[in-house]
Amino acid sequence: MKKVLIDCDPGIDDALALALAAGSTGSLDLVGVTTVGGNVDLPLTTANALALREFLQMGDVPVTPGSAGALMRRTVRATAVHGLTGLGDVVLPAPVRGPSEGHAVDFIVETLRSAPGEITLVAVGPLTNIALAVRREPRVVEWARDLVIMGGSYTRGNHNPAAEFNMLADPEAAAIVFEAGWTVKMLGLDVTLSAVVTSAVLERMRPLGRLADLLVPAAQFYGVVSAEGGPAIHDACAVAYLLDPGLFTCVPAVVNVETAGQYTRGMTVTDFRIGDREANALVATSLDVKGFWDLVVGTYERLAVRLG
Ligand code: BDR
Ligand code: CA
Secondary structure (H helix, E strand, C coil), rough: CCEEEECCCHHHHHHHHHHHCHHHHHHHEEEEEEEEECCCCCCHHHHHHHHHHHHCCCCCCCCCCCCCCCCCCCCCCCCHHCCCCCCCCCCCCCCCCCCCCHHHHHHHHHHHHHEEEEEEEECCCCCCHHHCCCCCCCHHHEEEEEEEEEEECCCCCCCCCCCCHHHHHHHHHHHHHCCCCCCCCEHHHHHCCCCCCHHHHHHHCCCCCCHHHHHHHHHHHHHCCCCCCHHHCCCHHHHHHEEEEEHHHEEEEEEECCCCCCCCCEEEEEECCCCCCCCCEEEEEEEEEHHHHHHHHHHHHHHHHCCC
16 A cells, blocks of 8 residues: 655646545555645635545545745636636535644654655645755655656646646745655656546546536536547546556656746756756656546546445
């Protein structure tokens, strides 16, 4: 069983990533969820994580709120994509239980300290909490079994031509994380844009009972679903990577995050020509799309049986 701590900003695709983790109880041991301001403001990302914890029956996994905003930059949000609440037009039952006491950065540091070498960090929002954890206690880099992020790209941006949203939302945090001394598993737009909910995929989600009440409207809000295309559920790729890394082709690279550019801030400048330098990232370059959906839908099917 892989122990996993997910840092997220739900967020439609974050919700679908949490659903994938919730359905993977035989393979993943979710030790905590931390939230960060990103797609929407922190109170909303936290409220969504709490509602998802109960809706997805994730038990007593602690949900701990973290950083509200970027280290240095003005706030960037993605409400145009995720809706004003962050979950499109999905309204989940109000959660009964609240967040854990304390701050996500402390939770990350203390959780990793308590089990060195065991816990994989998965970050699918702006990297503010992870950067602060590294600054606060540099040994988290040694203690983490792995760091897997959804973010960046070596070819393009989505928020603008240069930058992917999670990197653009807090470029200085991203730079700290890439420079910290670990090998970041970077699942960027280069692969996540192929994880799209086509109408064929949506048809596989429709029979999933209560879970379908989340998945189907969320996907439809997130983008136009058609036979050829649909919305990319970026963040689910990071959880899928934990479940089956073989779905991804990954190549070592040196990645630097642009923090000074006038038009390129947040760009992940990726150099595959490493030479005698040490790679700081393993960058995903392709995804087995059929295998991905078989894994994701199969897991959702098992979760749906549990949820009724
Ligand atoms: C990333 O940005 C957010 O809007 C999504 O939740 C995902 O983490 C994709 O660029
Ligand atoms: Ca996200």
